[in-house]
Amino acid sequence: MRKMLVTGGAGFIGANFVHYWTRHHPEDRLTVLDSLTYAGNLENLRGVKDHPGFSFIRGDICDQALVEQILRERTVDTIVHFAAESHVDRSIHGPDEFIRTNITGTHSLLKAARQVWLEERSSGRKNGHRFHHVSTDEVYGSLGPDDPAFTEKTPYAPNSPYAASKAASDHLVRAYHHTYGLDVTTSNCSNNYGPYQFPEKLIPLMLINILAGKPLPVYGDGLNIRDWLHVEDHCRGIELILKKGRPGEVYNIGGNTELTNIEIIRILCSLLDRKIASDEDLRKRFPDSPAAVGKSSTSLISYVKDRPGHDRRYAIDPSKTMAELGYMPEITFEKGLRDTLMWYLENEAWWRSILDGTYRQWIRQQYGRGRDRTE
Numbered sequence: 168m169r170k171m172l173v174t175g176g177a178g179f180i181g182a183n184f185v186h187y188w189t190r191h192h193p194e195d196r197l198t199v200l201d202s203l204t205y206a207g208n209l210e211n212l213r214g215v216k217d218h219p220g221f222s223f224i225r226g227d228i229c230d231q232a233l234v235e236q237i238l239r240e241r242t243v244d245t246i247v248h249f250a251a252e253s254h255v256d257r258s259i260h261g262p263d264e265f266i267r268t269n270i271t272g273t274h275s276l277l278k279a280a281r282q283v284w285l286e287e288r289s290s291g292r293k294n295g296h297r298f299h300h301v302s303t304d305e306v307y308g309s310l311g312p313d314d315p316a317f318t319e320k321t322p323y324a325p326n327s328p329y330a331a332s333k334a335a336s337d338h339l340v341r342a343y344h345h346t347y348g349l350d351v352t353t354s355n356c357s358n359n360y361g362p363y364q365f366p367e368k369l370i371p372l373m374l375i376n377i378l379a380g381k382p383l384p385v386y387g388d389g390l391n392i393r394d395w396l397h398v399e400d401h402c403r404g405i406e407l408i409l410k411k412g413r414p415g416e417v418y419n420i421g422g423n424t425e426l427t428n429i430e431i432i433r434i435l436c437s438l439l440d441r442k443i444a445s446d447e448d449l450r451k452r453f454p455d456s457p458a459a460v461g462k463s464s465t466s467l468i469s470y471v472k473d474r475p476g477h478d479r480r481y482a483i484d485p486s487k488t489m490a491e492l493g494y495m496p497e498i499t500f501e502k503g504l505r506d507t508l509m510w511y512l513e514n515e516a517w518w519r520s521i522l523d524g525t526y527r528q529w530i531r532q533q534y535g536r537g538r539d540r541t542e
């Protein structure tokens with residue numbers, strides 16, 4: 168039985184991972200540590216809150232004493248580290264929080280793991296720990312149209328403050344393995360999509376704007392390319408790394424689905440237009456959506472000023488993870504996107520409570536303001 172600490176487990180990927188793990192490993196104990204920034208949402212964990220062995224702690228990864236206490240009291244043997252500031256646009260407008268959480272926070276976790284786990288190891292009490300660090304393909308920089316996809320050997324060239332902060336955290340994780348012998352693995356993955364994604368990221372933002380009849384802001388010429396990965400395939404990749412990954416190694420996880428932003432937006436418009444045109448209830452629920460009055464949602468497409476330093480293309484070469492661990496993305500983009508669209512249609516209350524601020528009000532009533540300066 169594993170005793171796992173999941174940082175950032177109330178965020179998009181972390182929450183999906185918690186659902187995935189409790190479904191596939193119901194015997195394990197799982198503690199989520201999350202400070203509930205604007206991106207953390209307890210509603211994301213509603214489905215697992217009564218799961219035996221699951222518990223939630225609101226706390227900051229920068230609080231080393233708290234993390235040490237959790238590791239000791241719960242005899243944690245595995246850390247899966249998702250907690251981060253994750254949105255590139257926010258990092259451009261305010262990098263400080265990215266440096267604090269992504270670099271200092273990761274370092275604080277590493278220090279806690281070193282303190283508790285290496286102490287246990289040297290006193291012969293326990294063996295078999297794993298610190299898994301979840302990172303991004305953005306650390307590798309931007310590709311030209313004909314460049315080969317990123318491998319684990321691609322030199323780092325982060326371009327945004329977000330990517331630079333993730334790159335720094337990757338280096339710290341690597342250094343703690345080489346210097347102190349901490350048992351670590353790192354995964355660098357491409358753009359995730361799926362349920363519970365905060366509506367500031369491309370896919371949920373566009374979906375919700377189509378439903379509300381609001382403009383769809385396309386940065387620059389819309390021809391930037393991302394490699395899309397369903398969040399469940401990402402979780403499956405992390406599971407394989409935890410089970411079979413070699414300590415000190417880095418594994419790339421991708422979805423083999425390169426698309427331009429404008430292609431994605433046009434697909435979303437067409438899927439929603441067809442859905443709404445054939446469903447009277449949806450037309451009543453979303454009267455401002457163009458399809459409710461027989462128009463095409465592409466009429467909402469609006470080209471806007473480009474993101475500063477906008478990376479042109481990302482693509483992951485997952486062949487090492489495939490060959491060594493048997494990883495294979497299983498969810499086609501077509502199915503994954505349809506399911507995601509259905510999730511957002513069926514969970515309107517989830518995104519409405521984020522957009523109208525009622526969710527944050529509730530969190531403040533439950534916990535006070537905390538130290539969330541990003542609201």
Ligand code: NAD
Pocket residue numbers: 174175176177178179180181200201202203204205206207208226227228229248249250251252253254268272301302303304333355356357358359360365
């Ligand atoms: P997210 O922004 O949805 O969630 C981040 C979570 O971390 C939130 O629950 C937030 O409350 C929590 N958090 C933030 N600061 C914290 C702190 N100081 N202490 C404790 N908790 C804190 O992010 P996501 O999209 O789920 O990304 C998760 C991880 O995956 C990140 O490390 C990100 O860099 C990485 N990643 C994301 C993607 C993607 O497409 N979303 C792709 C590659 C890698």
Ligand code: DAU
Pocket residue numbers: 253254255256302303304305356357358359367368369370372384385386391392393428474481
């Ligand atoms: O590649 C992995 C990364 O993917 C993760 O490390 C990040 O945490 C995650 O946020 C994501 O970063 P991106 O910047 O690629 O994701 P985002 O959804 O913000 O944007 C995707 C693309 O869409 C990007 O080229 C910018 C563009 N875009 C985005 C928004 C929000 C638009 O054109 N309009 C928009 O309104």
